[in-house]
Amino acid sequence: MSAEIIYGRELSNNIRERMTDEVAELKKLDVIPQLTVIIVGNDPASLSYVRGKEKASNSIGMDSNLIELPEDTNQEKLLELIHELNVDPSVHGILVQLPLPDHINEDVVIETITPEKDVDGFHPVNIGRMMAEKDTFLPCTPLGILTMLKEKNITIEGKHAVVLGRSRIVGKPIGQILLNENATVTYCHSRTHNLKEMTKQADILIVAVGKPGFVTGDYVKEGATVIDVGINRIDDGSLTGDVDFESAKEHAAYITPVPRGVGPMTITMLLQNTIKAARQLNEISQRSS
Numbered sequence: 001m002s003a004e005i006i007y008g009r010e011l012s013n014n015i016r017e018r019m020t021d022e023v024a025e026l027k028k029l030d031v032i033p034q035l036t037v038i039i040v041g042n043d044p045a046s047l048s049y050v051r052g053k054e055k056a057s058n059s060i061g062m063d064s065n066l067i068e069l070p071e072d073t074n075q076e077k078l079l080e081l082i083h084e085l086n087v088d089p090s091v092h093g094i095l096v097q098l099p100l101p102d103h104i105n106e107d108v109v110i111e112t113i114t115p116e117k118d119v120d121g122f123h124p125v126n127i128g129r130m131m132a133e134k135d136t137f138l139p140c141t142p143l144g145i146l147t148m149l150k151e152k153n154i155t156i157e158g159k160h161a162v163v164l165g166r167s168r169i170v171g172k173p174i175g176q177i178l179l180n181e182n183a184t185v186t187y188c189h190s191r192t193h194n195l196k197e198m199t200k201q202a203d204i205l206i207v208a209v210g211k212p213g214f215v216t217g218d219y220v221k222e223g224a225t226v227i228d229v230g231i232n233r234i235d236d237g238s239l240t241g242d243v244d245f246e247s248a249k250e251h252a253a254y255i256t257p258v259p260r261g262v263g264p265m266t267i268t269m270l271l272q273n274t275i276k277a278a279r280q281l282n283e284i285s286q287r288s289s
């Protein structure tokens, strides 16, 4: 067997076309969805992601504001800025790029963003709403994975999803989201015994461990869907995932590559969440599709 490759970039392009129409419709109602992104420091990868967010926002007709703060910005100043954005009616989405420098407490920052503008879906109120299966902002990478599975008509209900990794941004929420979709979910992590026995049971295998090529073909059940969330920059400067693509694709039915897999969906889902926030803040009902 050789798997069908799911390209997030292609799916993203289709979704962004639909969102361009939606933004044009909102503009007729005098609403321009606006995303404000804050970055603290000069980490090259983070800078490239936030610039990508700005460019993507503008490409579908949204407004964006990128606020670049120096590495030595103190927490108080950052919180003050977030308080101002929380009450600014022209701002619909607020995102603080992670990771933050060590002297800033990420939890405090995330909890300062008003849940109504938390388009990252990281605020405890929005996490609680996700767990309670209420309408909310789902975190962008997990929402991107769910969207990929649905766009490819991959059955989730009744399937065994195994999640490798338990980060707050990806592992924990994707497990909860798949559980909400009626999958049977197993979380695995660095202390899990007999890992291969676990992953071999997965109909849907989500890999977010941050170790290049960690999951090889012998970890994959025949016919599984393998979603690689790893983004590892290796010595030759190229980007590689947590899955050894060449061996895994011989066992899987579907597999995502790195790059051009899950990554591009993250930014697309951020745009989707910002449009949703703009609608909610202006009391305009959500589009059905």
Ligand SMILES: Nc1nc2c(c(=O)[nH]1)N[C@@H](CN(C=O)c1ccc(C(=O)N[C@@H](CCC(=O)O)C(=O)O)cc1)CN2
Pocket: 048, 049, 095, 096, 097, 098, 099, 120, 140, 141, 169, 231, 239, 258, 259, 260, 261, 262, 263, 264, 265, 266, 267
């Ligand atoms: N506040 C947040 N911080 C971070 C998030 C997040 O969702 N919210 N996620 C990651 C980084 N990230 C977005 O911020 C992100 C990572 C990767 C990609 C992407 O498109 N990757 C491309 C490759 C890009 C490259 O060449 O470097 C791909 O996989 O094809 C988009 C967004 C951590 N921080």
